[in-house]
Amino acid sequence: MNWFTNTLWTSVGKKLLMAVTGLFFCVFLALHLVGNLTIYAGKDAFNSYAEHLHSLGPLLTAAEWGMLLFALIHICTGLLLFYQNFTARPERYAVNKRAGGRTLGSATMPYTGVILLLFVIYHLFNFHFVDKTHTTIFQIVSTAFSKPSYVVIYTFAMIVAAVHVSHGFWSAFQTLGANHPKYTPFLKGLSLVFSLIVGIGFGFIPIYVSLLV
Numbered sequence: 351m352n353w354f355t356n357t358l359w360t361s362v363g364k365k366l367l368m369a370v371t372g373l374f375f376c377v378f379l380a381l382h383l384v385g386n387l388t389i390y391a392g393k394d395a396f397n398s399y400a401e402h403l404h405s406l407g408p409l410l411t412a413a414e415w416g417m418l419l420f421a422l423i424h425i426c427t428g429l430l431l432f433y434q435n436f437t438a439r440p441e442r443y444a445v446n447k448r449a450g451g452r453t454l455g456s457a458t459m460p461y462t463g464v465i466l467l468l469f470v471i472y473h474l475f476n477f478h479f480v481d482k483t484h485t486t487i488f489q490i491v492s493t494a495f496s497k498p499s500y501v502v503i504y505t506f507a508m509i510v511a512a513v514h515v516s517h518g519f520w521s522a523f524q525t526l527g528a529n530h531p532k533y534t535p536f537l538k539g540l541s542l543v544f545s546l547i548v549g550i551g552f553g554f555i556p557i558y559v560s561l562l563v
């Protein structure tokens with residue numbers, strides 16, 4: 351067991367933790383998007399999706415605690431790696447060489463990560479930690495998106511999410527060993543497609559709902 355904890359404490363170990371937890375959140379994002387897309391089928395479909403989700407009871411609670419644990423690991427490890435990279439390079443280089451080249455996504459990972467963390471806290475207080483006894487989830491979402499400030503914040507956050515996953519997705523595969531001239535271009539393409547699906551798929555929902563109300 352000691353080798354396991356020792357490995358996790360190395361920088362490779364920390365990157366592995368980031369990759370595994372990051373890919374877990376990519377799966378969560380894909381499932382969350384599929385659920386949210388039911389809003390296009392109308393309020394009954396969206397409410398029924400939320401009811402089905404809540405009918406999972408203890409399973410949902412377990413998934414939520416698991417997600418919180420993974421989020422803590424992802425955020426703390428990410429901040430630690432950022433701090434270690436920062437202190438390891440006292441003089442700033444004009445060009446920061448990363449495998450795969452410097453892209454908007456790779457250059458902004460820590461910043462988009464922090465914005466996403468703030469967004470998720472805001473988001474949970476908007477839609478999750480609210481009294482749902484005399485209302486429906488559709489009502490809560492449509493009341494929020496009737497306010498232009500919510501639409502702007504959500505749309506901006508979805509662009510940030512897309513930029514974050516555009517690098518995180520393929521970088522996670524690279525950390526897990528899929529670093530091969532044959533697979534890298536495919537994974538980069540897949541990463542771009544996934545980030546566009548996240549950005550456009552989530553980003554259009556606030557705009558669509560605001561046009562309904």
Ligand code: HEM
Pocket residue numbers: 382386400403414466470473474477478487491504508511552553555556
């Ligand atoms: C337009 C975009 C989005 C909409 C409309 C939306 C909608 C919702 C709704 C309605 C819930 C509450 C479900 C319930 O408790 O019944 C929820 C929960 C949640 N959302 Fe989103 N979401 C969006 C984007 C995102 C994004 C981009 C993330 C992550 C970066 C995210 C993370 C979460 C999390 C972690 C929960 C709590 C899940 C749970 O504990 O059940 N959401 N979302």
